[in-house]
Every structure is written in C-alpha cells, then in structure tokens.
Amino acid sequence: MLQQGWCIGLTGGIGSGKSTAGRFFAECGGTVIEADAISHQLTAAGGAAIAAIRKQLGDSFVLPDGSLDRQRTREHIFQTPHAKQTLEHILHPLIRHAMLENASAAQEQGQRLIVMDIPLLAESPQWKPLLDCICVVDCDESTQIKRVMQRNGLTSDQVQQIMHNQASRSERLACADMVLRNDTQDLMNLRQQVTSVCQQLGL
Structure with missing residues (x-):
C-alpha cells in the first residue's frame, strides 16, 4: 500500500487481455511491475x-x-x-x-499509481494485505481459448490444460474489487475502462 496514491493488483486468466490492460495503465501514468518479467x-x-x-x-x-x-x-x-x-x-x-x-x-x-501485474494473484492470498484494491480483467472462457489458440498456436485441449492449472474464473471474480470486461476485440473499450478506473482513483 502507498501512503499517498494507489497500489493496484492486476490479474486475469490467460488470454483475458491482462497485459494489454497493464499497458493502458502505463499510458495513464502508472508504473506497472510485472511478475512474469x-x-x-x-x-x-x-x-x-x-x-x-x-x-x-x-x-x-x-x-x-x-x-x-x-x-x-x-x-x-x-x-x-x-x-x-x-x-x-x-x-x-x-x-x-x-x-x-x-x-x-x-x-x-x-509515483502515485503502482500496478502489480500478478497472473496468480487469486491463488496467492498473501498479496491482498499489500494492495489497495484488486482489478480483474475478465472475459468468457471460450474467448480465452480462442485467443490463446490464435496467439500461441496451441490446441483447444492444451489451452484448457493451462486454464485448469490457474484459478477458475469464479475464483478470480470473487477476489475482485473492480472488473474490466474484455470480451470483444475492441481495445478502445478496454482502454476507456482503464481510464475510468484511474479517474475514479483521482489520478
């Protein structure tokens, strides 16, 4: 948690658009720290x-x-x-x-906005006390599968196996303080949602 500003936990299943949302938070002036990197x-x-x-x-x-x-x-x-x-x-x-x-x-x-990009945030309860809020990027599971198949050249079964090793969609949503919906290919819509979150936080 920040004394002045916000520390947000950002998460989402594979193919949800979490990394894209992180890029939009950076465009809004936030510092994005990626667990995967x-x-x-x-x-x-x-x-x-x-x-x-x-x-x-x-x-x-x-x-x-x-x-x-x-x-x-x-x-x-x-x-x-x-x-x-x-x-x-x-x-x-x-x-x-x-x-x-x-x-x-x-x-x-x-820095007044720090975004912790943590794919396994829902599986890691030790993070919650360190964050001001948790933002989940969400989409239908069928959309996740389609995106990852197209992006990574995997089969549907391979993608579902990866998803099986992650928290379920319902588990991620249960820990969310705010949800960014990303079911379409319209990235402008996701960008607008991120901008709205930053405005709500007074940034």
Whole structure:
C-alpha cells in the first residue's frame, strides 16, 4: 500500500487481455511491475533462482547457457503436480521481494499509481494485505481459448490444460474489487475502462 496514491493488483486468466490492460495503465501514468518479467529475470542465465532450481529439480532442467529449460519444465509440471509446487516455492518469494522493492523505489520517486501485474494473484492470498484494491480483467472462457489458440498456436485441449492449472474464473471474480470486461476485440473499450478506473482513483 502507498501512503499517498494507489497500489493496484492486476490479474486475469490467460488470454483475458491482462497485459494489454497493464499497458493502458502505463499510458495513464502508472508504473506497472510485472511478475512474469521478474520471473524471467530470475530464471535467465545467472538468475537468482537457477541454483535452487538446479538443486531441487536437477541439472536437466537447466540449459547449457545456465538458464531454465522452460519447455522441459513446463511439460514436467503439467505431468507432476509436486514439481509445480517446488518451482513455486522457489520463485514466488523471490518474485514478491523484487516486486515490493520495485514498488518502494517507484514510491520514493513520487509515483502515485503502482500496478502489480500478478497472473496468480487469486491463488496467492498473501498479496491482498499489500494492495489497495484488486482489478480483474475478465472475459468468457471460450474467448480465452480462442485467443490463446490464435496467439500461441496451441490446441483447444492444451489451452484448457493451462486454464485448469490457474484459478477458475469464479475464483478470480470473487477476489475482485473492480472488473474490466474484455470480451470483444475492441481495445478502445478496454482502454476507456482503464481510464475510468484511474479517474475514479483521482489520478
């Protein structure tokens, strides 16, 4: 939470348009801190999470250049639930620490709107006390599937498997203080909703 201003948690299922909404918040002057971007930094060559991943999961999950083998890891965690938990136990505290450090730095620079882009926010109750409100980007599940199939070249079954490993739509909506509807291809509509949120917050 910020002493002066707002710290918003932004989340949404795969294909919901969460990243696009984050870009619109940035256009409104907010500082957007992305959990996924930090995760990639932590698992790049020389990243802070690599040693623990090598120790917990094994050398075969680290590429010769010293970065995480993302494809092998993705396939493994879909097949082995405890591997997913192991990876999360390594990454989540590091991601949280880095995001809070970045937020603190932005606040010191006078930023009045910080947006924490957290895909697994609904699954991570420890975040809620640190946020002023939670904003969920929402759309029909059929729209999510269609978008991800077109964007990533996946099959419907593959997309549904990814969605199965995320919080359900109802679980995300249950934790929402505000909802941005994004069922259409009209990005102007989503932009207007984000602008409206910023106006409501007095920004």
